[in-house]
Amino acid sequence: MSVYEGIMNGLQEAIDYNKGKIEARSNVLSIDPVPKFEADDIKSIRTGLGMTQYIFAGAMGVSQKTVEAWEAGRNVPNGPASRMLSMLKSDPDLLEKYHIVTK
Structure with missing residues (x-):
């Protein structure tokens, strides 16, 4: 897949999500903030x-x-x-x- 095709697929997914045609991906990661040390x-x-x-x-x-x-x-x-x-x-x-x- 070319960069252009990847961008176009991503844009289409965003449009489909906005129209309610697809669900949001559920594998969202949570990242703890980088701690500070004394x-x-x-x-x-x-x-x-x-x-x-x-x-x-x-x-x-x-x-x-x-x-x-x-x-x-x-x-x-x-x-x-x-x-x-x-x-x-x-x-x-x-x-x-x-x-x-x-x-």
Whole structure:
């Protein structure tokens, strides 16, 4: 299907929905907002994992200076780093499950 055909199909679906000819798709996803973390929260997650700043930085894919700045409150994680921190807070074994770290 070409881009044009895809757009035309989408427009036709919108028209059909508006006229009541079809139902709305029911597989709508809900996405939790990206959480914000304070310096103490980040340090707590890291120490709970038993990691140095150096090891934690490697696991997170950032520099040690970045982790230092987060924990000192000079900078804050955002986007993917915040999402990963949230996941680590919920599941401390996540890094092992996905073979990011091994013991």
